Amino acid sequence: xxxxxxxxxxxxxxxxxxxxxxxxxxxxxxxxxxxxxxxxxxxxxxxxxxxxxxxxxxxxxxxxxxxxxxxxxxxxxxxxxxxxxxxxxxxxxxxxxxxxxxxxxxxxxxxxxxxxxxxxxxxxxxxxxxxxxxxxxxxxxxxxxxxxxxxxxxxxxxxxxxxx
Amino acid sequence: xxxxxxxxxxxxxxxxxxxxxxxxxxxxxxxxxxxxxxxxxxxxxxxxxxxxxxxxxxxxxxxxxxxxxxxxxxxxxxxxxxxxxxxxxxxxxxxxxxxxxxxxxxxxxxxxxxxxxxxxxxxxxxxxxxxxxxxxxxxxxxxxxx
Numbered sequence: 001x002x003x004x005x006x007x008x009x010x011x012x013x014x015x016x017x018x019x020x021x022x023x024x025x026x027x028x029x030x031x032x033x034x035x036x037x038x039x040x041x042x043x044x045x046x047x048x049x050x051x052x053x054x055x056x057x058x059x060x061x062x063x064x065x066x067x068x069x070x071x072x073x074x075x076x077x078x079x080x081x082x083x084x085x086x087x088x089x090x091x092x093x094x095x096x097x098x099x100x101x102x103x104x105x106x107x108x109x110x111x112x113x114x115x116x117x118x119x120x121x122x123x124x125x126x127x128x129x130x131x132x133x134x135x136x137x138x139x140x141x142x143x144x145x146x147x148x149x150x151x152x153x154x155x156x157x158x159x160x161x162x163x164x
Numbered sequence: 165x166x167x168x169x170x171x172x173x174x175x176x177x178x179x180x181x182x183x184x185x186x187x188x189x190x191x192x193x194x195x196x197x198x199x200x201x202x203x204x205x206x207x208x209x210x211x212x213x214x215x216x217x218x219x220x221x222x223x224x225x226x227x228x229x230x231x232x233x234x235x236x237x238x239x240x241x242x243x244x245x246x247x248x249x250x251x252x253x254x255x256x257x258x259x260x261x262x263x264x265x266x267x268x269x270x271x272x273x274x275x276x277x278x279x280x281x282x283x284x285x286x287x288x289x290x291x292x293x294x295x296x297x298x299x300x301x302x303x304x305x306x307x308x309x310x
Contacts, residue, residue: 019282073190074165074197086190093188093233094281098258101280104263112261114187114233 005052005103006133012098012136013030013146016091020072021139029137032131037147041065042085044092050110053104058092058116058140064142071107071141083093089115168204168289170303171296179293180210180300181207183223185239186231186258191281195258197231198285202292203303205294213237213245217300222248227295228248232259232266240270247274254295258283 008029017025037057042065047055060068066079069087077084092115100112132149171180182199184206186192196206207225208214214237220228228246233241243255257270260281267278276295279288293300 016282019284069190073194083190083193086188089196090188090190094260097281098263099234100261101263101266104261104265112233114235 005152006148008099008102009056009095009146009148010135011102011128012095013135013144016094016098017137017139017144020073020091021068021141023140025137025139025144027135028143029134029136031134033134034131035097037132038133040145042088044085044089044115045118046115047113048091048096048100048150049109049153051108051115051153052110053132053153054148056096056150057147058088058091058095058146059145059147060088061142064139064144066094067141068139068144085117089117128148165182166198168202168285171289171292171300172303174299174301177301177303179203179205180206180227180296181223181225182227183208183216183225185210185213185228185234185242186211187211187234188231191231195275197285198283198288199292201228201285202289204292211266212233213242215240216242217245220250224250226254226299227292228253228255229258229281231260232257232270234285239264240273240275242256243270243275244273255294256291258288 040059041058041061043059045055045057048111062079063087065084066077069084070077072087096112132147137144182204184195192209192250207223208219210219221288227256229278230239230243237283239257244251244253255275257278258281270278277291279291
């Protein structure tokens with residue numbers, strides 16, 4: 001997986017989380033995964049199709065999700081509140097939307113599908129083509145995991161976009 | 165949340181009425197909190213473009229805050245349909261997918277402005293004042309409760 005595909009997502013996560021939580025964050029850990037992804041708690045997955053294909057998973061432990069959602073909502077939300085899951089979806093939407101805006105302006109054309117919540121324990125297994133990069137962001141509210149598995153679908157678009 | 169000097173309607177001094185359109189309940193609640201901090205009032209909400217069109221006809225709000233990526237009918241198409249029927253409608257797109265192509269398409273099809281998510285209240289406040297133009301008036305802080 002090329003860094004030029006990943007960097008916009010890291011930058012967007014940094015911007016959205018830092019603004020929403022009103023505190024700085026850092027990348028605590030970064031690893032490549034080929035095995036099926038094991039969800040930590042409340043997870044939202046967004047699929048991309050077009051010149052770039054794949055999926056991004058945003059995943060937070062239930063307690064962290066409640067704390068992050070409370071921060072974004074400006075009011076205390078219990079772990080069981082449906083708004084917590086909504087907040088994780090919206091967070092994923094904002095991070096991915098911001099990253100996609102950067103990639104689109106670089107010449108890549110693709111479609112972002114609406115976020116889907118995951119409640120099962122295991123996520124989709126990565127393949128050789130779509131080896132997943134798992135990033136752990138250390139925030140004041142706890143760790144936020146972003147699992148990115150993307151690949152170029154259209155090599156012509158890759159060449160023209162990178163050369164642009 | 166920071167409080168802003170209330171923006172009222174010039175014609176009657178009443179609160180500006182908003183229709184909030186977003187498929188995320190969480191996003192609608194957040195936007196609602198922000199516009200209340202401007203002294204605005206939520207006239208209604210919709211979770212997709214089709215409902216937005218019928219809610220606009222029913223409520224005739226002063227401003228529509230419209231997401232782009234939504235089920236059934238996306239925001240840009242809904243904005244176009246609302247403006248075709250109601251040329252005076254003020255639609256502000258509020259979306260995280262703020263790439264140039266999308267922004268241009270939204271403006272060409274009738275939206276008055278574009279605000280990138282995550283929404284910064286101070287940015288939306290300025291956009292609202294700009295979009296209302298002479299139809300909006302900023303009340304003094306002392307008159308906020310009036």
